[in-house]
Each structure stands twice: as C-alpha cells, then as structure tokens.
Amino acid sequence: MPDGEIKTAKAPASDARFGRGFLLDIWYFAALSSDLKPGKLQRYEILGEPVLLGRDRQGRTYGLRDICPHRAAPLSAGKLVAETDGTPSVECPYHGWRFRTDGACSAVPSLVADQAMDVSKIRVRRYPTAESQGMVWIWVSSDPRFSGEPPEPPPVFEGVVGGGPKFVDHMDFEAHVDHAAVGLMDPTHAPYVHGQWWSRKAKGQHDKAKAFEPAERGFVMTRHPPSKSNRLYRLLGGDPLTEITFRIPGLRWEHVLVGRRQVLALTCLTPVTETRTRITQIVWTDHWVANxxxxxxxxxxxxxxxxxxxxxxxxxxxxxxDPSLLWIDDADRQAKWYQQLKREWMASRREGRDFVNPVEAATLRWRS
Ligand code: FES
Ligand SMILES: [Fe+2]
Structure with missing residues (x-):
C-alpha cells in the first residue's frame, strides 16, 4: 500500500489489548542524527500522525505535527526561515504562516496593520525531541497540548563504541507494533525463518535454558556464552558473552563482549500506523571482524x-x-511479559503512579 492510501481508524491510544493502541508518554526512536540536516524539513509518520522533524541552523532538533492549522498543508513542504530576532521558524508553503519550533505561530502574512489578532495563540502540536548517542528520539505525550519538557531523558545504551554506527538498516513491517515486538523476542522461529544462518532446522536444534531478570521497563536475558552452533558468534572468535535486553515501547538490544571488544546491535520499533511498524537496526562495534x-x-x-x-x-x-493466539510456556513467555509490561505502563500512566515492573526472574527453557 502506498503511504497516502492508508486510512486506519485510530484506536484509542489507551487500548491495552494486544495488537491495538500505542504506549504514550514515552520516548520513541525517530531517526539517526545524521538523517536530520540543518535547515532541512523531513516528514515522518509516527503513531498515526504526520510529524515534521527538523534541525535548525544552530543544530537543535525539533518536531512539529506536519499539518498546518490553517488549511492543513504539510509544513514540511515549506521552509525554515529566520525571524528578525534570528530565531528559526517554519514557513508554510501555502499562505506563508510561520511557526516557531516550539509550535507557536509567529506570523500570518495576510493580516493588514489594523487587523488585531494574537497569532501566538495559534499553535501547532509540538513533539519534544532529544538527541543522544547519534540518535534522535521523539516524546509522544498523551496530551497533544503538552508543552513542557519530558520528565526524563531518552534511553542510553552501553556499548555505543567505534565512533558512530557501523551498520544501519530499516524496513517497514506491515504489522502493529505489538506483533513486531513479539516477533523480535521470539526465541524459536530462527531455525525455521533464518535457517541458513543457524545450524540447519530440526537437526541442529538444542534444548536451551536461559536466565531472565527484570530490567528497567523490560527484561534481560542475562549474560551468557551464546550457542556454539550460531555462525555469527563463531565469526567473532574468542569467547563471546552476550546479554539481550528488551524495554518498552519497542527496544531490543544485544550487547556482546569478546575480550575487550564489543558489539551492540540495537533494534528500535517505531509505530508508523496501527498496521505498520518501522524497524531500525543499528550496530556499533570496535571489533575488527566487523570492519x-x-x-x-x-x-x-x-x-x-x-x-x-x-x-x-x-x-x-x-x-x-482476528483469531485468538495460543501462547505457550516457555517459548512465548517473553510475549506474555511484553503484554504485561504494556498493560502496566498504561495503567500506571492512567493512575498517575510509578511503573511497577511485572516481570519476575525466571529460567526459560525451549528447544531451538
Ligand atoms: S495552509 Fe498553511 S498557511 Fe494556509
Ligand atoms: Fe527473526
């Protein structure tokens, strides 16, 4: 489906059912720092809304709803201009209304001198953005009028080494973010779906037992030597130790230590619409094999x-x-945790209380 044709009725964001709704009041990965060039306006679609992401000429990133409040032209089709005081504004391509990067209107050019109108009362939704470790994050508030600063910084990852990402790739999956997330943490599909990289299908499958612990807003498969039959790890040589972490809203990262060398493979899920999810894969490493x-x-x-x-x-x-799904233990326990994390996040936001991680430490066993 080409982008313009998608018309999904927006489910209430607070819908906690699996495959519906979105987590709000949380940071989502939006772009790589290198994707946003000074002065350039870029249109994204995030959580079912068009979003203009840009970087001003001082290097600061910003996000605005990409719909002009006048007559809905995409602001991203306009240009970044400087106000007389030097501050940046986005100028709409249709009638030239200008909006500061905090969302306040700064000019309606059609007004004549005695037409008093407080244009600063006109606002376009602002999405707070933050840049960290070469990535741009967007805060999606449950309140579209939210104008403050997010209560916390975006996530920070251990293992961002080697002076910038070594590999980056992304793809849009035609799936709700819940299905994409559960697909990410699915431990038993690899021999069937990614067969050639693993030892072949059923023949090479082994019983696995992995220890999991709760981690910040998610869970972690604690550091362990990876399966010897996996060719990827064999390439790294030495005695690699890996740790795999999942955190809502849709971040999964694998941090591998091989002696003093590291590999960090981060996967970020960003909902585009209810039925489409962008998956971005970023790898940092200072391991010679990677080069x-x-x-x-x-x-x-x-x-x-x-x-x-x-x-x-x-x-x-x-x-x-819309069938019901049959999740089994232990292979689908992480999927169950994901659903519990999602519910608890929504409940804690609704009730204005701290999030309490529902995951309990466990050793999960499966054959793959
Ligand atoms: S539609 Fe943007 S200024 Fe008219
Ligand atoms: Fe996979």
Missing amino acids: LLRPWFKRMIRVFLHQDGDMVNLQNEGLKY
Missing part, C-alpha cells in the same frame, strides 16, 4: 530483516481473521 566483513554483515542484516518481514506478511494472512 573486515562489513559488506557481508550489511547484506546479512538485510536478509534477516527480509526474512522476518516476509513472515510478518504471511502471518497477516491469518491475523486478518
């Missing part, structure tokens, strides 16, 4: 994403009948 095999790794990430994306499309053939 040596860079083209091969790049291709491999691509192949992985495609394999998952194709399976999502296939799964949609079933999901369109």
